[in-house]
Amino acid sequence: MSLKDVLKDIEGYQEIGEEIAVLKKYGTDHSSQRGQVRKIIDLLHPGKLKLHVSEIIRETGSTKTFRMVSPDGYLPPFQAGQYINLVVETGGIVTSRDYSISSAPSQTAFYDITVRQIGEGFVSDYLLNDVKVGDEFQSSSPAGNFYYNPLIHGNDLVFLAGGSGITPFMSMIRETLSRGLDRRIHLIYGSLTPDDVIFGQELENLSRNHPNFNRTLVISNPPEGYTGRRGFITADLMKETLGEDISGKTYFICGPEAMYTFCEKELYRLGISRKKIRTEMYGPPKDVSEQPGWPASVGRDAIVTVSIKNGKSVQVRTTEPLMNSLERNGIVIPSLCRSGECSLCRTKLLKGRVFQPEGVRLRASDRKFGYIHPCMAYPLSDLEIQLSNAEFSGSQD
Amino acid sequence: MAEYDVVVIGAGNGGLTGALTLAKAGRKVLLLERHNVPGGCATSFVRGRFEFEVALHQLSGMGSDERPGPLRSVLGELGVLDKLEFVEMENLYRVVWPDTLDIILHAERAAIIETLQQRFPKEKEAIPGFFELVYGFSMEMIQGVFFRDPAISKEKYPLFFKYALTPTQKILDGFFEDPLLKALLGIYWSYLGVPPSRMPFGDFAIMFFAYIEFKPYHLKGGSQSLSNALLDEFLMNGGEARFNCGAQKIDISNGRVKGVTTEHGDTVLTRYVLSNASILETYLNLMDPEEAPHNALEAYRSSTIGPSAFTIYMGFDCEPGDLGIQETTNFITTTTDMDKTFSLWKTLEQQDVALFTCYDVADPEFSPKGASQAAFVSLQYAEPWYLVPPHQYYDTKYRYADGMLKLAERVFPGIRDHIEEMEVATPMTHLRYLGHPGGAIYGFDQFAKDSAYFMTSTSPVQGLYFAGAWAGSGGFQPTLTSGRSSARAILKSMAKG
Incomplete structure (x- = not known):
């Protein structure tokens, strides 16, 4: 006799079997829930947002507010203080930047982002000079941890x-x-x-x-x-x-x-x-070589080689975040906070050394097993990294 | 087109141990994970100077080096023990009801009996008998079922056959009068998500027995260190992993797995898929409707989506002792009516039983020096959260968390003033990160009818296997074990050709 058959002798087995028979008839039809999980998630945290510029408001000589609406009319909620990561393509490079939402969460019709011209702002230049009403963007849904918590921040x-x-x-x-x-x-x-x-x-x-x-x-x-x-x-x-x-x-x-x-x-x-x-977290420092811990032996603008496992090799500057250097070379890795905080860009470092400024929020075990956050990691030597979305190796053998 | 022996969907506990078992057996394995870190529930997140543990409270089944438990053996075989550090907890738990009850159970049979006899003198006679039953039953279950005694029978294993499916509450009622005693003995029910009135005694007894005999364990670095260790070993054994890249579709033809298409739109060939996604997601959203096995789906008609959790993660600017926290595991309750508590899980009303875990008691290095952290958690179903309009979600979350925090403050007054970092996770948070229906953390509800005595997780689709809570029961030990078992089933099937 098999184990399954013997188990029928457990007291109460019969009754539970009868209960199951009834439930098989009248229980839950799970197939009615096809696609539901995604729909529920999308109400609060859609992976990507499509945004249209509906208005551009000049705030100061160097600042504009871009009023963003959703083509389908729905924008997910956020906590005042959060940002969106806006994907931009300019000068043949795909990159992204974070912009805090300046409108209130109670304003559900649009998100305002307010952008100021900064010195060599590669992306802010593009937004302020080239973007017109009607332009389309892709962004993350609102994110970030700089917000008011009514339980502990008092009034x-x-x-x-x-x-x-x-x-x-x-x-x-x-x-x-x-x-x-x-x-x-x-x-x-x-x-x-x-x-x-x-x-x-x-x-x-x-x-x-x-x-x-x-x-x-x-x-x-x-x-x-x-x-x-x-x-x-x-x-x-x-x-x-x-x-x-x-x-x-x-x-x-x-x-x-x-x-x-x-x-x-x-x-x-x-x-x-x-x-x-x-x-609030802030992005890469203006001059990383002035950060505490930067090794004096590494030249400010030395060039090193980054090899991607099963992929290409690129030349990068030591004083530019690895993520930005990769983007310059057409390699886009997932990004969100661009401040070392969110770990979306978490990448395995196989060889070489990087500098990650104080405040980069790595998990202890990620550090132990050699992971870095390329949005705030600066190569100090030639590197080999493994990208999570590298080519499959399966065809090679 | 790239080809793999097995594609593992999801890097949760079951996916990781499954992938690693297969890689160690020399198979070519691709592991797909839609999140950016491995672990599923077994993960952490960083806020300020704190790294918060998401899900692990007390690891069961570890045992010591000298007396290894089943989980230690599994992790040993997988080759990750030397990458990890474990801390044995001396105590099972503290149960505290302000002004009513405050008791600590040491993780040792005789000590528990003594403690309980002192606090409940009227029940003095009955207490040892209850433990005799828990132990006697567990020994029979281990011998007869776990070790698969071919001569298993009602006569040889009378306790097992009599009590395996009996509701735990009935057993407690049979031994004891005092509702407080019954409530505190059965308090681990929240680790299974089933109230004592509906929890089979077999599930309760074996869990209680295992925690006492093999002790609860804390993992240094939290559950993320386990997930990272499993992944590391997987990569060292030639495995390939992709993050930020979920599976989009399992390609099936003539009832047999043929390949997997990822979210990024590329397709790989494989004859085997080990899905650590929920069974429902796998059948409903990872397959063409006409390929989804109708009968297999129908078999789950008798099962319902299990609970998720509501958790407040707190980072304190001081040490546990400064806040009066002496124990790692503190169950806070203001009731003995666990059926009512269970029914509250389906509402947004204030919960009356919750678990306050302070990891720094067991492991003073867990948080930065001079700081500490705690997770305060109550299980809860996702349904009431579905009804919250999205633009009221954050207000509702904080209002609800405030009520929870007030409950914790009844036992640990003043903690609010020492919170430096806080994050609140609702069932919607778990739904988002796990992608499971209902944000369920233990898979389907685990009533007697849903147990392995009645349900099977074998798929009629050739080459499709499952691992994780949905394919068995929830919690770390079961899910870690399930991945290895399913991987072995795949290896067996491959050997047959």
């Missing part, structure tokens, strides 16, 4: 913004004020000149109309005769403008690279604890 918030770092805060401010949420916000916004202040008029109006919203503008390079605040976002400035209970507030920082280290230091000077400080 007394300070936003420290620098330059175009105002964009995620704009979404948070608009959401809080338009929904009448019980949160007090004090924005301290640093800009180079008064003309560089983005959303200046709207911020002024909002602060006039909402007692729970204050703003302080500070200009680092003011023109002659400027009467407003000058300088940087210092501890003294915060002490002066934020009033009581400085250590009870939660601080959010978003701005250019240099601002993070500066503002964090100022906050620590004020005795603010680490858990009260939230910082």
